[in-house]
Amino acid sequence: MSLTGKRSGVVFACLFLTPIFLLLITFRVVPGISAVWHSFTAWNGISPPTYVGLANYRQLLQDDVFWTALRNNFLLALAVPVWITVSLVLALLIHQEVPGWRFFRAAFFLPTVLSPVIVGTLFTALLRYDGPVNRALDIVGLGAIARDWLGNPATALPTLMLVILWCIFGHGVIVFLAGLAAIPREIFEAARLDGAAGWVFLRHIVVPSLRHVIEFWAVNLVVWSFTSLFAFVYVMTGGGPGYATMLVEYQLYLQAFESNHMGYACALGSALFLLVFGLIILQIRLMAGKED
């Protein structure tokens, strides 16, 4: 078989696609199937798993911690519109190209490159009872509301949300700026001549022109809020106080690696998979849509 002939395309295609498929099958597909299978077993990770049918799922439905974690996850997902609005408004402000706009863009983007580990450690120190945040509140005369922000069950989750917002809003700004750059200026010009401003401008001009970008970013954020916050919780709260900041992915980690309930943790994982499955398909379609 020739290496340069007409049929060489097929030969090289096999050659070039073997590594990626080998990796994806070994380290992603097989463990995925294995997770579903083990969700029907009792398994401590050491002795062989034993089949228990739907027992893990029945336990899941009666597990208060799971429902709390799920509720927290949904509260985070509900905050997504707020995250989007913040990024969108800031992107619009930067898009005005006021003096120093490049600097602002860079400043907003800065936190997004930092690891959640670093951000989490940093904010744990800043938000302590005797930390700079409370001290700043004291200075501006709000000393009365000073508290241990992450140690108080009532404020822990909202505080965690704010830290996450701090960490990612810049990414949203960059995404929306790219979207805005693709819109012809005439559209905004016409809107201005019609006297559209503020909310009307945002609602009727900006949002429709950026529909695709906003959709893309919203789906990303929701998937992200269900699957990528482990490090924040691990570093900042450990799911506490109590279960105030418990998330499904963190409960999965605790069940599997702290309590050795591997079978039950696999059921948690499968539940998480079902939760985000549809969203990820949507995400892939939005990504691949431009390929066709």
Next chain:
Amino acid sequence: MRDEGRKHRHARRRGWGFGRPKIGRTGIVLVLVSVSVTTIYPLLFVIITAVKDRKAYILDRYGLPTSPTLTNFAAAWTNAKVGQYVWNSAIVVVTAVVLSWIVCCMAGYALSHLRFPGRRAAFFAILGSMMIAPQVIIIPLYAMLIKMDLLNEYPGLILVYVTLSAPFGTYLLTSYFKGVPTELVEAAQVDGANHAQILWRVMVPIARPALVTLGIFNFLWMWNELLFALLILQDDSVRTLMVGVANLRGQYTTNIPLLSAGLFLAATPVLMVFMVFQTQLTKGMTLGAVK
């Protein structure tokens, strides 16, 4: 010249405005400045704190350091083993970034320029693997790596990172390679080059911008990743930087200057990447959103 500048500024000012009548340009700058303060101050706090000794920090937590010292950096680097963790992270991340380039280049080339049955299906199978969220598979993956003797071994984490980076990398390079005219490939074939040679000598040089973007993107998330690093490299001798930092936090809760020095050292590589490659980074992070 001057007149032109003024005209330009004038054109900008009367440009299209979001809420212009209400906020005005000064208002906009004020909003942007205050948000910038919230993103920059925490990092400034880290740097200022890191150069104070413990006593100076307790006496004056927020002021500028009167006698800056580098002892915290030295202590973090050696006593808290940040130096060793940096090395471990570097081995894992650099290898994984390079392997990801190779794997994704091959796949991207096959999916964009080679003719074979099932090409579309292969493309969607690769993207489709993203449906299996990483958190879902950690348990079987962990058990599997133990069986393969890859727990506490660099290759264990490296292979997982390459796998996780593969769908996005392939997507990025496939779309980039598609923009390269087929005539180039055909001309090279006429000259007697096979597809491996074409990929290496024609495609890779052309795709350099996309490869830089992919490399930076991979470097950042791999350097910052916690969950898989925590589970796969547990031994202190192979521990990555982020796992090390997460541990420091528990160990040095009362020594904030030392902790700050550790944080600063841990963030330095990504901050450098941020400063040098901002444009490419921005491009990578908006990929898939626009067009």
